[in-house]
Amino acid sequence: MTDDPADGQRLTTREAAERLGVKPETVYAYVSRGQLNSRREPGGRASTFDAKEVDALVRRGRREPAAGSDVTQRIRTGITLIDKDRYYFRGVDATELARNHHYEEIADWLWTGTLQHGIRFTAPPDTLAAARRAVEALPEHSGSTDRLRVAAIAAGIADPLRFDLDRLSVLGMARSLIPTLVDALPTIGRTHRGEGRLAWRLWSRLTAQRPDEESLRALDRALSLLIDHDLAASTLAVRVAASARAHPYAVVSAGLGALDGPLHGAASGLAHRMLAEVLERGSAAAVVSDHLRAGRRVPGLGHRLYPGQDPRAEALFDVLAQIPGARPALDAAREVEATTARHVELHANVDLALAVLSVSSGMPAEAGETVFAVARTAGWIAHALEEYEERPLRMRPSGHYSGPRPPRPLP
Template structure:
């Protein structure tokens, strides 16, 4: 697989320069290039790109370079959990797309992310009922999934057996229990040892053939995506010695923002609005003229299209939940791509699944959160085992204090 070379736009985006500047670097011998797989385009050395970035950051000074790296910039932490490439992402060196297409469950993916080896933390049983306080919370039908789960986790933490154990097996056992419990909380289901994708689909009572397999695939693709905002928040909490319950609460809180997990809800609303239009192309053009966003399209790390979305939309076509609605969603995707060149991302794909099966935006977010929970736990485990505290320094740019005297 060609992972050591990048497409032109991807390379330019990494460097933060125009294509013309990229080509100038090539002509000066600073970046190696070679023919692309189709024979018509060229690819550019990823290692040469990284060396250019490092030299440029070093020239800016360590403090300024660190500040820039926090916004889609250079890596700021080491991890063995996941890797992002323009053609897809990897879990401990294994293709997430291959896992999803190959039938892996979220539980199997979690074992890989948590570096369990031959140990299976999911063999342990579960309580057959929720604690009373959690059961009362689940009776509140007006509480959305994310808020319900965030409220319930501190209550479950009260009974956690190994909340602050340093034993790796104890930690992974608690992670497995927590993953199953949070998935059940997200869909207001009882605790279960059934595969998580089946638990979720059964709770929605759709009776739709093919949805269970589609949700399984989505959960695996959502499981981790390197150092995104919620995973970073989880690691910060874990670095303080907080319990796994507390660390994933940090992840859930961060996910709730409109620029992270809330993006799926915005994509869902966009799809619903467009499906009601007789001529969606006119509304898309109007949004573009006004400079408004098109929720669910484009991704800074995937300039040539989010491969996670491509896999899920292909899988959705295979299930064909509502042929007319699916065709309308596909026409919308084609319209946006034709008008502005943007391609669907993971948020759009999750929203399309919910729309295609006539499910709510909350369910799109529940799928995302249940899958990403496996990644948050992986980051929490890795950070706990490192034993280091995450405490960056700030570069003060405000008013300077007056000198005494």
């Protein structure tokens, strides 16, 4: 057996462009979109690219299956459709749902097919107490995803009926788990008079800044827009756990575990820091230039599922435009988008819109990740409900073995 000649091989920009059949400028566009990673060696001026990653992109461009992809299967779902720069929940335009209904209403409708106006989710006192004790025991430097994951585990342990996967039982768990996750987070700001609604309660866990009604509406819309987005990495993890008949608390923990990766949940934090730097330096040009010079993608721009505009970003920008205090951050985001467009045309994605909300509201950089995790919990539950109706343990692909052929001597 011979070693793969591409193993560890680095390509120059020109070599990568030739292998891809594109211009060198397009290679950096792939970097900006997150489809390629570049690296600059110590003392070197030019970026280099992993040959295996370039070859994988070539195969995707030719619509050829990569090695091992034959073991995957299409997962039937009736929850979310992404089509032509729009996305739909059960056939209904998701952005229109977010404009006309609150987060709890949309989540419950997604689970049941019935819209209950004014529905509120509440946390059972005993379950919430257990979750709060667990969260309070964490080190002070713990991140929000750490706290949410621990809260989910503690809530599950406190629920003696967690293994009951009957549909009505799962719905009851879902309606109590989401508010438990929110209410278990430490409070930063003063409570708001509209504390009954989930977005209102989450606000005081994200910032000490006193909100106005438009700001609370923006947070509620962000939650609504982020409920689901087809089979993202965390959602696939949820489906695998549900296929093994894990209970809903464990299913959500699986989603939170996948979300904790830097390529999924942390994206909005990178956009937050970039936007804060733009406001501090007074110009997007220098900040965007620094990212491009270092071969890094510009955070908050481009989405592989939306060649054009991300509809979630535009729907959130619409409500943020009604908030006077958000104007500087919103203008900065638009400047980042326009500046980058001189190099490669990329549109703002929902991470940049979340960054406008978090920066303008005095929230920490990880606030967008918290909003994302809380919102997506509803979608994870919807996918778990679907998967519980499927044959158990169907998520069991076979590995494509690439090691030494047996027999081999004992080491």
